[in-house]
Amino acid sequence: MKTDFKFSNLLGTVYCQGNLLYSPDGTCLFSPVGNRVTVFNLVDNKSYTLPFTHRKNISRIGLTPRGNLLLSVDEDGHAILTNVPRRIPIYHFSFRSPVTALAFSPSGRHFAVGLGRKTEVWQVPSTPDSNADGELEFAPFVRHHTHMGHFDDVRHIEWSTDSRFFLTASRDLTARIWSLDTEEGFTPTVLAGHKQAVIGAWFSKDQETIYTVSKDGAVFEWKYTRHPNAPPIDEDEDMKDADNDGMRWRIVQRHYFMQNNAHVRCAAFHPESNLLVAGFSNGIFGLYEMPDFNTIHTLSISQNEIDFVTINKSGEWLAFGASKLGQLLVWEWQSESYILKQQGHFDSMNSLVYSPDGKRIITTADDGKIKVWDVDSGFCIVTFTEHTSGVTACEFAKKGNVLFTSSLDGSIRAWDLIRYRNFRTFTAPSRLSFSCMAVDPSGEVVAAGSLDSFDVHIWSVQTGQLLDQLSGHEGPVCSLAFSPNGSILFSGSWDRTARMWSIFSRTQTSEPLQLQADVLDIAVRPDSAQLAISTLDGQISFWSVSDAEQVSGLDGRRDVSGGRKITDRRTAANVAGTKSFNTIRYSTDGSCLLAAGNSKYICLYSVSTMVLLKKFTVSVNLSLSGTQEFLNSKLLTEAGPEGLLDDEADHSDREARRDKLLPGSKRGGDPSARKKLPEVRVTSVGFSPAGTSFCAASTEGLLIYSVDNELQFDPFDLNMEITPASTLAVLENEKDYLKALVMAFRLNEAGLIKRIFQSVPYTDIPLVVEQFPTVYVARLLRFVAAQTEESPHIEFCLLWIKALVDKHGSWLTTNRNKVDVELRVVSRAITRMRNEIKRLADENVYTVDYLLGQATTKKPDTNGQNLITDGGDNPMKMLTPGETVGLEDHMQSEGESEAEWMGLD
Structure with missing residues (x-):
């Protein structure tokens, strides 16, 4: 099994904080x-995560x-410059203070950043006009x-269309106009009045x-004009003096959003x-047409305040x-x-499972x-909200699209993932909070365990009835798993034992496995021959299912320990809370074991x-507790760690100082309370x-690691109009078979691809296949396999298949x-072709034998011609000396169909 997994995508989180940006074409x-x-990507309905990470x-x-x-x-002012098409970070830089606003000029030559009260303008490291050819040349940040002048943080920067001026909006109740370079007759201007x-x-x-x-909902319209009460200008007066007489930026209109107590x-x-969009703290956004301030519509889209709009x-x-x-x-x-409507979990995820086809992940x-x-x-396609409390576990039935989930609300629910509905609910006689569950591979039986009761409950999926309660554990049941062959149910408990239940046998038996610490998780190898158990002391023990004996074990305390939490008094290597694996899973082939816990590491072991084969670092984000x-010592104060100090009362805004938590509760109220230094x-x-x-x-969020995450670079995905006409032009005029074939596959028209x-040419097949992009292989x-079954060009199709296997064999194996589906289609086509050729060859052998036998019986005619007979006295054809008989003539004379025979040379 390959172990070179690399980060490929991030699901489960769609927005955290900061600003949103559209691509220049507006599609991403x-x-x-x-x-x-x-x-x-809003057009292709896909998403991907750039591979770089900030601190x-x-x-x-x-x-x-x-x-x-x-x-x-990031929050500390560290910047990363990334090449978006190649997804490669190319430069790291630090602004040395938190950045509160950022905007690129329309010309692409400069960008402005707000660093607290000051505004800095920098040259873009890569400019479009750096040389005559328009190629990009890299230079450091300059x-x-x-610009100094604001008395509080700069919150917004906007450039003019000609990139000569830019506006800055600040919390000091003013906006200011700045020029990029020195302009004749221009001085920086303050727009005050909010x-x-x-x-x-x-x-x-x-x-x-x-x-x-402004924040209070006021919209001011400014124009460069004279005071409305100023005396009119005399015609005889010098125009130069007239231009400067009372001309300045003035408020000509005042509008107000009127959203009651909500602020902008x-x-x-x-x-x-002339479209103005405003998002309010009550989750409502308004759409207005300027300059008349006509309300187009208002809509409530969130239960909490809207943080950013673009x-x-x-x-x-x-x-x-x-972000809330x-x-x-x-x-x-x-x-x-809605073009896109996505929301991640706003509380910690408990479990995940892949669908049997691997195309979906359920969390x-x-x-x-x-x-x-x-x-x-990368999108969430459906959300189920029927559970009334935290959902603790989920598992698929091996057959069908049926998902089972357990919850702290005391119910086990079965979901139909074709119609997206809850079709069965299982409950216990008494109210229990289920913490784990398992499903029989046949999908007939579901089992669940609870932290309140020490019994394992068994239900029938067909009837929904409680079949049995398995007693034997002396502590809360924390983990359940069926063997893949469905014969045994395994359970792990905090009583330092794991049990093997034969629930389908005539006499139900229970085999206890004694351990040295509380069980955290169990996993069964896909061949049902081995059981892995993770315990609180950081050990993973492997047990033989047939003998109920421990065969091996490993100590993972040193591997999993890492990351110092903000409250820890000891170093990361000496903290006991992180030195165990809370979740373990076997690989598909059973050769490896994946283990993780309350630390920033995921460990991959060889069974x-x-x-230890590989160690994956989940996050290096210092905004999370447990990554250092x-x-x-810089973060330690006399009152304790800096991250634990309550700085809410220091905010200047009254809304930011308001405590939204419910009295006496640690959860509930404001969901943003979880954002306060969450632990990795x-x-x-x-x-x-x-x-x-x-x-x-x-x-x-949901981190996906893959072995084939490299970006496929397709040289044909450039500025080219791909149409059937242009494809045929490439084929007929340029004779570029490779390009024409790729363009045809992009258009996905069967007739064009076939043509x-x-x-x-059959001599060019190996060259075309060798340079063919891997993404289309x-x-x-599949197309060649289909043509093999339909087309009469047997040898031509076999040459394609041979070239594909020769040139891309390693990729097909990996x-x-x-x-797998395509290879099965090819195998079926070749087998069918072989059988047909063999049948035709057998029939031709019998036909040749028959003709040779008939040729030996010749009777001379009275005219001197040779008469071939069929073994009796019936003449078949009169032949002149030197003339031969053809198979076609013979078969037609016999009344046989010409299509059923193959000619022989």
């Missing part, structure tokens, strides 16, 4: 998720106008200018008007369509982010429909929700040699059925699970 949305950035949560991201460079900045912090400031399309929005959290303006280039799609519940929404305001969490995630697209290895941990892991990837439910496929293999 960039969203910060913790210390990573996820890109949502802390990202606070601001910026994108160049060309969309090729992404600048992301500071262009620093009574609360200014959220944003924007230029109109013609740059004659400025709009500013975010706003965005689209100059081309508009794409065309002005059609609005993107909203709400982790919501991300894209709204098309003209059709009033459960303490928020009582069950979410189904599509692996290919045969008990050797050593004590940072992994609650569940699972291998995909194919074995090429595994998934881990962590504090930051180009048959046009390739599976589709080409990705056997992905092309």
Whole structure:
């Protein structure tokens, strides 16, 4: 089994904090998720996570106008410059203080950042016009200018369309106009008049008007004009003096949102369509047309405040982010429909499971929700909310699309994942909080264990009736698992034992396995021959199922320990709470074991040699507790660790100082309480059925590690108009068979693919296949297999199959699970072809023998001609001397169909 797993995607978290960005073409949305950035393709309905990670949560991201460079900045001011098309970080830089605002100029030559009270303008490291060819040349960050003048944090920066000026909005109740370079007759201007912090400031399309929005819901319209009460200008007066007489930026209109007690959290303006969008603290957003301030509509999209809003280039799609519940929404305001509506779990995930086909991942969490995630697209496709308390475990039946979940609300539910409904609910006679469950491979029996009762409950899936309660444990049952062959049920308990139950035999027996510490998790090898048990002392013991004896064990305390929590008085190596595995899973082939717990490490062990094969670091995010290895004395104060001090009372805003927690409760009230230094941990892991990837439910979300996560670079995916006409032109004019075939596969038209496929000369087949992009190999293999069954060109199709196996054999072997269907189709086609040729050859042998036998019986005719007979006196054909008889003539004379015979040379 391959062990070179690498991070490939992040699911389960769609937005955390910071700003959202659209790509220049408006089809992709960039969203910060913790210390990573996820890109949502809104047209192709897919998402991917950029591979780089920050040391802390990202606070601001910026994108160049060309969309090729992404600048992301974390809470400490450390920035990473990333090449977006190649997904490669190319430069690291530190601004040395937290960044509160970031914006690139429309020209792409500069960007401005707000560093507290000051604003700095920097040159973009890679400029489009760095040389005559327009190629990119890299240069380090160079500071262009620093602007001082604000008395509080700068919250928003907006550039003019010509990149000569930019606006800054600050919490000091003002907005200011700055110039990039020294402009004749221009001095930096202060726009004062708001009574609360200014959220944003924007230029109109013609740059004659400025709009500013403040936190109290006031919208001011500014114009460069004279005072309305000023005396008129005399015509004889010098025009130069007249231009400077009382001309300055003035408020010409005042508008107010009027949202009762709600305040404005975010706003965005689209100059081309004069569209103003404002998000409020009560979850409502409003859409207004400027300059008349006409209300288009208002809509409530969240239960909590909206943190950020942005508009794409065309002005059609609005993107909203709400960090309290982790919501991300894209709204098309003209059709009033959702383009994207995603929300992650707003409480810690408890368990996960892959669907039997490996295309979906199901997660459960303490928020009582069950979410189904599509692996290919990265989106949540359905959410179940029937459970009224935290969902603790989930498992699929081996056959069918049936999912079972257990919850602290005392119920086990069965879900139909075709109709997306709950079709069966199992409950116990008394109210219990179920902590674990297991499903029989046949899907007929479901078992569950509880922390309240020491019994294991068994239900029938068909009837929903409670069949039995298995007694024997002397402590809470924490883990259950059926053997893959369905003969034995395994249970683990806090009474330091694991038990093997033969629940299907005539006499139910229980075999206890004595351990040295409380059981945390159990896992059964896919061949049902071995059982792995993780205990509280950090040991993983392996037991033979047939002999009920321990065969081996390993000590994982040194491997799993790592990460110092903020409250720890000892170093990470000496803390006892992290030195055990809370979740373990076998790989698909049973050769490896994946283990994780309350630490930042995931360990992969070899079952045969008990050797640690690889160690995966879940997160290096210092915003989480438990990622640092050593004590940072800089963060220690006389009152204790700096991260545990309550700084809510120091906020200047009254809303930020308000305590929203319910009195006397540690949970409930404001869900954002979980954001206060959460601890890094992994609650569940699972291998995909194919074995090429595994998934881990962590504090930051659903991490997917894969062995084939490399970006496929397709040289044909460039600026090319791919149409049937252009494809045929490439085939006929350029004779470029490879390019034409790839273009045909992109169009996915069967007739076009077949025409180009048959046009390739048989001598060029190995060359075309050798350079064929790997991403299309599976589709080409399936097409050739289909042609083998349909086409009369037998040898031609066999040459294609031979070339594919010769040139891409290693890739086919490595990705056997992905092309398993295609390989079966090829095998079936070749077997069918072999059988048909063998049948035809046998029939031809009998026919030749028959003809040879008939040729020996010749009777001379009276005319001197040879008469061939059929063994009797019936003449078949008169032949002249030297003339031979053909098989076709003979078969037609016999009344046989010509299509059933093959000619012989």
